[in-house]
Amino acid sequence: MVNYPNRKANPISIHTPMKPKHYTSHRGMSLEEDISFSNDYYLLNDKAVIYKKPTPVQIVKVDYPKRSAAKIVEAYYRKPSTTDYNGIYRGKYIDFEAKECKNDRFPFANIYKHQIDHLKRIIDHGGIAFVIIAFTHRNEVYLIDASFMIDAYYHSDRKSITYDEIKEKGHIIKQGVNPRLSYLDVIDKYYF
């Protein structure tokens, strides 16, 4: 199987991808997989059209072997310009980033400043912007409005947000079989 080792690119060096983590160890699923499966479910049931953007890669060298596929032989991970997910739900533009935490803190180092600014822009233009945060050791997943993240990022001396704050200001996402993460239910309740 294909491995995507740059899921959690370190913001200090864009070329040093971190290893993927599993927030639901009993199922061996990553947050990204759960969101992808949920998006597939929503798409199939014609509820929403939301996709993960491809991993940005800077292609340097491509070989064209005869009679076979063009093969990229030198490429590097690039810093994403925006967030990982966007799409449309109930006529509204939806935009979000998804992050896993392995303890009771979400460090701001886990999100790029330009991603925070992007989320701010989406709100200003009338879209729905949020962050999905999975606390892997608790097996809890929260949806938190981007305005809270932006505010905490810019108007605080701290370098992280705590689990307690996210629990207070955010909304827990119900986990199930299909969809695995019913995050549209949270949007229905708090954005419409």
Next chain:
Amino acid sequence: MVNYPNRKANPISIHTPMKPKHYTSHRGMSLEEDISFSNDYYLLNDKAVIYKKPTPVQIVKVDYPKRSAAKIVEAYYRKPSTTDYNGIYRGKYIDFEAKECKNDRFPFANIYKHQIDHLKRIIDHGGIAFVIIAFTHRNEVYLIDASFMIDAYYHSDRKSITYDEIKEKGHIIKQGVNPRLSYLDVIDKYYF
């Protein structure tokens, strides 16, 4: 400079990228570059938040040389799941594909069936969906609503749409210095 050889992936084999074409030979700019510069302009002027999605790449092998960037040493182009561009404008979800034609026909072979279906879904969910088509030999660029493309794709025996039809059903996009392609003006006029 980095080369992106898969801009026009052949729909028959996703792994045989076609060479990029230039629709404005006097400037040496591709349609994609012009749209990117226009999107940068719109972003900078806080008019819209519209991005091109990264080229989808299937990563097979990554080297981690000591003290340097993770290097992708084997990867392949993948078929895009959706269209190339999406974002938000005046509170509305925007989604489009951009294509160059070197003669007076737009062949349906230039667009994937699942991209047509994606555009249909966007309309059904209340978004604005269209295709930008550049006739390179004429140096003319048109915005055509996705509904026309979907209709022609599904309810016609032909394998292409002609320049005359696009001229009649679409809207010419003004070219300039900044933005290079004023496609939001067309949206203002025909979608709001």
